[in-house]
Amino acid sequence: MPVSITFNVDADLLKQCAEILGEPVTVDREGSGDVKIVATKYAINSNTRLIQSIYASLDNLNLRDIPPQVKVCNNPGAFADSAAEQAFALILPAVKKIFYHNLRTHKRIFKKEPVQTLKNKTIGILGYGEVGSRIAKIARAFQMNVIAYTRTQKDDPNVDQFAASPARLIAQSDILVISLPLTNSTRGLINSDALNMFNGNLIVNISKAEVVNKADIYWYLKRLPEKIYATDVWWNEPAIVDDVPENCIFTPHEGSEVPGDFNEAVLNACRNARKFMDGVELNVIDPAEYYKVH
Amino acid sequence: MPVSITFNVDADLLKQCAEILGEPVTVDREGSGDVKIVATKYAINSNTRLIQSIYASLDNLNLRDIPPQVKVCNNPGAFADSAAEQAFALILPAVKKIFYHNLRTHKRIFKKEPVQTLKNKTIGILGYGEVGSRIAKIARAFQMNVIAYTRTQKDDPNVDQFAASPARLIAQSDILVISLPLTNSTRGLINSDALNMFNGNLIVNISKAEVVNKADIYWYLKRLPEKIYATDVWWNEPAIVDDVPENCIFTPHEGSEVPGDFNEAVLNACRNARKFMDGVELNVIDPAEYYKVH
Structure with missing residues (x-):
């Protein structure tokens, strides 16, 4: 199951992510993988299975119009x-x-x-x-x-x-x-x-x-x-x-803004995505709770 | 065994001290009691048995020339x-x-x-x-x-x-x-x-x-x-x-400078003085360690 990361990571961190995920991982601003490790932006396509945030909070994501078959996970404990x-x-x-x-x-x-x-x-x-x-x-x-x-x-x-x-x-x-x-x-x-x-x-x-x-x-x-x-x-x-x-x-x-916290958050997000791919759904949230209603 | 307190305490605190000490207590700037609960000043006379500081530190006391029969106690934990x-x-x-x-x-x-x-x-x-x-x-x-x-x-x-x-x-x-x-x-x-x-x-x-x-x-x-x-x-x-x-x-x-800490320190000093009078010597220090050598 291909995984994409929608923000810049250096080669070393990418390698660590791939090791945890055990899947091909690409760095791709929109996220073309079935599983997307995201910070802010992502696109949903018909293969999308999981939006995994690297943040504990999700208010910086546009969570409207997520089809019900796409799960969204936050990253509690990050930072x-x-x-x-x-x-x-x-x-x-x-x-x-x-x-x-x-x-x-x-x-x-x-x-x-x-x-x-x-x-x-x-x-x-x-x-x-x-x-x-x-x-x-x-x-x-x-x-x-x-x-x-x-x-x-x-x-x-x-x-x-x-x-x-x-x-x-x-x-x-x-x-x-x-x-x-x-x-x-x-x-x-x-x-x-x-x-x-x-x-x-x-x-x-x-x-x-x-x-x-x-x-x-x-x-x-x-x-x-x-x-x-x-x-x-x-x-x-x-x-x-x-x-x-x-x-x-x-x-x-x-x-x-603690040096190292960002990498740790990314790795932790990957661990949760790996669990998801193994059928263990942890930290799945209800996108409707996070809709920004203006 | 008479006890003196060498700094100002209000009537209520004095009453609490007397209850702990179970002895007559006077407020007396020099300390005429055999047991003296002290902040900074005290006089030693022939009946003096104990100098009990209300502070954990003793550097604000003049500890020179303390006769060996007079014990000095600090008040660890105060503040x-x-x-x-x-x-x-x-x-x-x-x-x-x-x-x-x-x-x-x-x-x-x-x-x-x-x-x-x-x-x-x-x-x-x-x-x-x-x-x-x-x-x-x-x-x-x-x-x-x-x-x-x-x-x-x-x-x-x-x-x-x-x-x-x-x-x-x-x-x-x-x-x-x-x-x-x-x-x-x-x-x-x-x-x-x-x-x-x-x-x-x-x-x-x-x-x-x-x-x-x-x-x-x-x-x-x-x-x-x-x-x-x-x-x-x-x-x-x-x-x-x-x-x-x-x-x-x-x-x-x-x-x-925490309101209440001072009273608690005084009461704790009294508790230690009471133990001393009961023959339990706790927090006795060696005045020679605190001499101010200029």
Whole structure:
């Protein structure tokens, strides 16, 4: 069963992919193989059996009009360790006011102020997939209380409680971390209603900007200067159309910029495609959930 | 056996102390009790049995001329959780260049750059007491390799290897964290020789500034602008006598500024003093190790 890879890979990585897949592999921007390992673009033809994304999220694919016989797989875990690290790289400076203190000390002002801890704070993890579970593990090491929301509740020693709804989670969280996929049901989920329920001071987004309603969070941050929105993602990346609010800590999608992570994601996508060809369907998603409805 | 507390405590905390100690307790700046719970000052008289610090470190006490019959106890674990959090609040922004990226995004520049991870990096923990062991636990959750140096090696599932000497530890570390007490043998330990052995890019100090030779690290940071010294402590706090190097991330001793930590440290000191009175000598130190030799 021919396999195509729809983005540039170097010869060494291509060789590793072919070894895993055990099939002829071509690098082909549209994807002419029956099985397509894809980043963004692909074409569907009558032989297409599988669209295998190298990303955990699928919102950058056009998933409309996929015939039912074509399966679509995501790649959970790709970049997940880095995303979880990025979450804490956003959380800790916010909680500890590192920018503020560092600026003052560089002006030679040494002034202690009461500081917050992560210990005993409640972190609410909205979306409990691979990224969420890695966040929970780290949060546990910081002695945080961990609550999570996921549609498919699971037993997890790192979670104290799975919330019955996003609203319940938001209302109970001191720190809210968004690690949801962007789907029809999560787009704009963090809107004014959700923000009004939130009693904590820090919202962290390491998934997709569009889970958050831009106008609503801008208004929220303007009205409540003590609240912080710390994010690794932005609406319409890479454009930054409006001024970034001061109480926003913002890194440019650095969670997926770890050298080596890309290759590992590609190889992992190939492993899942190999399983699919062997009749084991893992990580198959429903494209209808990801339709972009404008 | 009368107990005195040599710093201000409110009535409620005093009551809690008295309950733990089961003895009359007075608040008395010099400490007239046979057992003295101390922060900085105390006087020794002929009845003095125990000097119990509320801090893990003792370098702020004048420990000279302590008669051999007077025991001195430190308070390991006091502020340790907060210090370990502060370590990662210094590590993550440095490794992830959060200041740099945040400044750029606020200028509306969205530009990804390769980012480093903690995962698979080696953290060297110099001084493996209560703070060090908490750091190791968090480092493990970040999937780091953990090496440590301590004079009293211990079995610890969070440590991959105990180094035979500080030099061995320094040479093997990607990130070096200083969590040593300040004693005669640790004062100035991080000098030019030590810095020359270090192949990593980040040194973090959450213990005492004077473990690091100031002139040597200033020269090191000036000569090697890619290296970062991230510290919560400074020489001669609160004075900042010289300009702070640009490649220094510096918070003003925030690791011990957590509301509630102070009271918990006092109560823990009282618990240890109670054990002492019951004949169980825990956390007794050798004052000679802490003499300030100028």
